[in-house]
Amino acid sequence: MMKASLALFSALFAAACAHDAPEAEAAAPPRVATSFYPLTYFVETIAGNELELFTPVPAQADPALWKPDTDALLALQEVDLILLNGAGFEQWVSKVSLPESRVIYTADSFRETWIGHDEESHSHGGLAPHSHGAINGHTWVDPVLAERQAEAIFAALLERWPDRRAAFEAGLASLRAQLAEQERLWRDLCSRLRTAAVLASHPSYDYPIRSCGARIENFDLDPAAPLSAAELDEILLRAGEGVPRLMLWESEPQAATRAVLLEHGIESVVFETGEALDDAELAQGRNFQTLMLDNLKRLAEALGN
Template sequence: MVSMMQPVFKVFSLYLLLMISACQSKTDEVQQQAAEESPRLVVVVNYPLQFIVESLVGPEFQIMNPVPPNENPETWLPGNTTTQTIQQADLIVTNGADFADWVKKLSLPRSKVLRTSLVIKDALITVPDFEVHSHGAGGAHSHAGTVAFFWLDPRLMARQAEAIAERLIKLDPGSEKTIRVNLEKLNDSLKPLNHQLDQLREDYPGLNWYSRRPVYQYLAKRCDWTMHHLHWKSNEKPNQEDWKQLKTLQKQQKISLMLCESEPTEELVRELAEQGITVFTLDPLTVAPAQGDYVSNMQQQLTHLQMFLKQQQKNPLQKTNDDADSL
């Protein structure tokens, strides 16, 4: 009796295995189809890259800028849950030039990372004294570094956008037509900014500016200006040593203009005016603006900059030779 049951049991076991295999195959197929139909997750490190991706894609993509609105995207670090989400993304669009500390500190899958600075290597600006600090009694010394705010020259932003578009198409070939059409629209939207910058270069060539740190070099190069960064810490009141260095530099340069990333205090504006320096605030837009987008905000800021420089040309803030000698 047992011998008769064995063939039946084997047949039943084989049938059961085939059923399980078929169900598993069907499950895998459903999961794969669901994965293909779900939006591709694209992670970006700052608002300008977010703006580019949002301008290019449709609902086939989900865009994630993990940096909270009240945090600095250059220094912010993600928690464990956010880190896991970033690592599982389909594409991670980074800026390069050491922008965003978390990019350097997290273990990111190389195959998923697009470093946009690589497509503009020929245009990168390196500052020899990017960072100056002291170690003990060894005195102050400097380190070279690459300026990371490429998007302040819309021509460089356009090159970033082209590289991002190609990578998005590779990720989802079915979206190629949409992405290429949107890339053309994005390039068209940048034309007024290029016109404004060309006009600034024509009307106000050769200007010298101060800034707290290396931020505006690509904007300055586009306008034929020169930036002198002061190594002042962001959002901190300049200390006595900072003012001493500025006064020494003013004896040599006598620069009358300064660009600030955020609105300076009235006290700082007054103290700079005492040194013959007038301040203009130009937000580099590393975080999303409260209203509008990159293009509309840059247009507005460049319009205000043109008005500011025109006013300075009419009524420059100047000091007498006696005042300059007293610095």
């Protein structure tokens, strides 16, 4: 009798385990990969805890120029959805094979608004010579375009996981409100930007400047390197007569660079694009929204607003 009971228990236990295994697997959250931090923030805001997020690009790497190794490519093959910026931003994408049915290029819906630039090769920041491609991929810096990218993310998530609609809709509404705040601050600055001489150390700001109806002169300057005499001559040649004269930097330039530009009436303004935030910055409470609001505050101060 005891043997029969044990046999029956074993059979029931095995059946229960077999039944629970697919349920446990089904309960696992969908895995979504993003190519860089702004998209990660958009997905986090839209989906909350509904998804498991994965970004293969290390925080210290340039997400545009990063090259995935075998482990990263294998990991990308395993996720349910891959979200990319598109507009040529992730240059590595054209060199690898991804499961296209699971790839979303979030900037594709406004291809007609993409801005081109030349493909002249250059180097900075200790990187090998490279070009930034024929298209300017910094679309997310413009909050109007960032909202369209957020809508593309929402649509992709909803198509795959319609049972999470309520959470996704609430998250999208929250993100839209944040981007609307950025847009309002840009609009407040537009009239001053149209009369200023706006220069950029890197072609990262074309989209919001164009939205303002202003002009920008782009350079390829490394904030970590000293400004050469030739670079200074070119800056002064192209700076124009607008007032004030501003140079936008993705990170803090050398103190000597800031000083020499100021001697020539050009104020340096740090305007981070947010392509990567490390764990320490996130732990301090920084995120895409706080970063952009800080950027716009510095820009407003430089413009005298």
